[in-house]
Amino acid sequence: MQRAMELAILGRGHVSPNPLVGCVIVHDHKIIGEGWHRQYGKAHAEVNAINQVTDKTLLKSATLYVNLEPCSHYGKTPPCADLIIGQNIPKVVVANTDPNPQVNGEGLKKLQANGINVKEGVLKPEGRELNKRFFTGMEKNRPYIILKWAQTSDGFLARKNFESKWISNEHARQLVHKWRSEEDAVLVGTRTAQHDNPELTVRDWTGRSPVRIVFDRFLRLSEKSKLFDRTQPTLGYNVIKHEEHKNLALVRVSEENFLEDVLRDLYQRKIQSVIVEGGAQTLSMFMEKGFWDEARVFTSSKIFEEGIHAPLMKWHENQHLKIGNDELRVYRNL
Numbered sequence: 344m345q346r347a348m349e350l351a352i353l354g355r356g357h358v359s360p361n362p363l364v365g366c367v368i369v370h371d372h373k374i375i376g377e378g379w380h381r382q383y384g385k386a387h388a389e390v391n392a393i394n395q396v397t398d399k400t401l402l403k404s405a406t407l408y409v410n411l412e413p414c415s416h417y418g419k420t421p422p423c424a425d426l427i428i429g430q431n432i433p434k435v436v437v438a439n440t441d442p443n444p445q446v447n448g449e450g451l452k453k454l455q456a457n458g459i460n461v462k463e464g465v466l467k468p469e470g471r472e473l474n475k476r477f478f479t480g481m482e483k484n485r486p487y488i489i490l491k492w493a494q495t496s497d498g499f500l501a502r503k504n505f506e507s508k509w510i511s512n513e514h515a516r517q518l519v520h521k522w523r524s525e526e527d528a529v530l531v532g533t534r535t536a537q538h539d540n541p542e543l544t545v546r547d548w549t550g551r552s553p554v555r556i557v558f559d560r561f562l563r564l565s566e567k568s569k570l571f572d573r574t575q576p577t578l579g580y581n582v583i584k585h586e587e588h589k590n591l592a593l594v595r596v597s598e599e600n601f602l603e604d605v606l607r608d609l610y611q612r613k614i615q616s617v618i619v620e621g622g623a624q625t626l627s628m629f630m631e632k633g634f635w636d637e638a639r640v641f642t643s644s645k646i647f648e649e650g651i652h653a654p655l656m657k658w659h660e661n662q663h664l665k666i667g668n669d670e671l672r673v674y675r676n677l
Contacts, residue, residue, distance in 0.1 A: 344438055344466045347410045348473050350379040356525045356550055357382050360613040362411050362477035366392035370405040389413055389423040406434040410470045412441040415450035424450045434460040438470030442481040476616045485606040487616040488634055490626055493641040494653035500623050501651040505538040511641040514667040517547040524550025526616040532558045532625030542569045558625060580605050602632055626654050638674040
């Protein structure tokens with residue numbers, strides 16, 4: 344199962360809004376086939392693993408390990424449960440049941456109804472952690488929210504004039520670009536867009552750029568902003584108008600329930616995860632509403648003495664790493 348999860352991770356950044364799934368097939372204590380879900384809309388992990396088995400007669404006495412319950416419905420691909428049944432695989436070991444209402448235990452029931460020995464719950468916590476983005480969407484009807492910021496050692500996000508570039512070191516900045524390649528979207532508020540004019544793309548890493556999101560309640564941002572260059576899919580949430588253009592959608596939401604409406608719309612657009620990169624007001628809005636799952640905070644050795652205060656973290660850190668001369672602390676909103 345551990346190997347199945349290692350394989351599943353290889354799909355990160357390519358399979359959303361589907362979950363990360365890996366599969367290992369074992370015969371006589373030896374792996375005879377393995378695979379993972381490589382791309383959204385393409386073959387699932389079970390299909391790829393079975394296709395790798397050279398001697399299909401061994402499947403009749405093999406055990407299939409998969410971290411998420413095999414699907415039982417027709418989606419982009421046929422049901423994996425039917426494939427397993429058709430190959431006469433006698434035993435299936437699963438980490439987590441699939442919370443998708445279209446599955447939700449039906450895949451396991453289908454296997455059992457056809458005489459297959461099913462064991463569920465192996466490395467269950469690890470499987471849930473692996474697919475925390477998927478589980479959050481299914482259970483909370485919103486994306487998995489990651490708050491990210493860099494602060495000085497004396498607790499400032501930016502100077503008085505909102506200048507905030509290069510607080511963290513180049514290694515930290517490269518890591519942020521890696522994170523962007525792994526998530527569906529990256530979000531900033533109006534002031535960050537105004538003062539930093541960010542591209543919010545992946546440049547210091549190899550991978551696809553996320554959907555760009557900007558909060559521009561009253562449409563005050565310049566049309567010349569890099570976020571509106573239409574080179575990448577971009578969503579601009581506001582309270583004034585709705586317009587659709589190529590790679591740019593201005594989405595009108597209510598002023599009273601601004602953040603709730605934004606998260607609902609993102610969920611409906613199948614955005615499974617969002618990195619919120621600032622600024623202070625935007626980060627604080629997510630924290631005050633409780634709409635966050637993880638915070639990744641860089642602290643540099645730099646000192647500003649005055650400026651825009653960073654949000655105050657009241658949670659105990661789950662992880663503490665050194666990134667060059669910077670400190671990275673990771674918090675979970677459990």
